[in-house]
Amino acid sequence: MESAAARVTGSLRQRVLTGELKPGEPLSQSRVAAEYGVSRIPARDALQTLAAEGLVDLGAFTAVVRGTSIAELQELYELREAIEPLVTRIAVPNVGRAEVAMMTALLDEMVSHPSAIDWLGANARFHALIYTRADRTRMIELTTQLRRLTDRYLYLHVDIFGETGRLNLEHRRILEAVETGDPAEVAELTRLHIAASHDFLLRHLLREPAPRR
Template identity: 35%
Template structure:
């Protein structure tokens, strides 16, 4: 099993550490769709008991990253076109409103940090970094809204689709288009045009959804 284990035998937050390690491995594709999560093996890797492992897996199941199958136990969840469409429909409702609310609160420092994220995304030739760099750009802009509950919902939605979006960028050569769309969103934010930033964000999400749904069978 491909994980970065930590000796947490004397750590009070063992469940949280296991949860974050498994979550990261799933999102980044180190744990593949359908791969079983064997509690004994994971507990051994982290030098802990099965109890925090079980708790971590339950949290992952609540987020849709893990599912329990008969006779197999917990396995990494896949994503159907219908589920992907539902997630992106939710994002298209929430994220434009978040950025619309964020634009009036954006300082020059926030915009500069977002530009640095955009440039890092565009400059990277390592597909393993694209998912996080993409999220860094959007998160930097959204954070100015102060809508923490909305931001948590967006994070959970992105966790569910992140590994597929990364694969999509590789297979569809979508980096240039994503960069151009990111640049347009940032420029709208820079000029204080909240309505335009919201509309561009909605279109950006719709474009990604169309490509992902069309190619999801090839992304597994």
């Protein structure tokens, strides 16, 4: 069974990620509680969880949907570029046929032009299939969290579909290197893959009017 708090957390997370709840929007415990038909306690739990994930700010007065900034984006990508290649290097020797098969399927799924949310989901699962085999619980948790936060920038500021071609190609290269079984090569491709997304986002953000609040 799923607790009310978990349900609210999951729903709010989606709504913040997709931009339905906009940066700066206040999320009071009472209103969240009323909206989901629960009491304030699970609403409060959900907001605390999301705050720990970095999706909302827990101000003194009321919680607000966290804003975005180029400085934060920079920081998030610096972390991803440091950690994901590390996990990759550790994981690749343990990646077997089962994972390769599933990654191939996910690659097809991404090529078949799904919605943005589905594409990003498949993308996350693609990389997760490698990372899981590193057997590093905390690293994987951290990676998931960082990826969620950067994906938010994609949702909010960018139309992905100009780039899926390049991204699909990079994924194919990564998959090939996985099959070859060269950890350092996969790690380096992963780093480049992340750096490319960073550049891509940066180009779009610098073109936008002003960082939304």
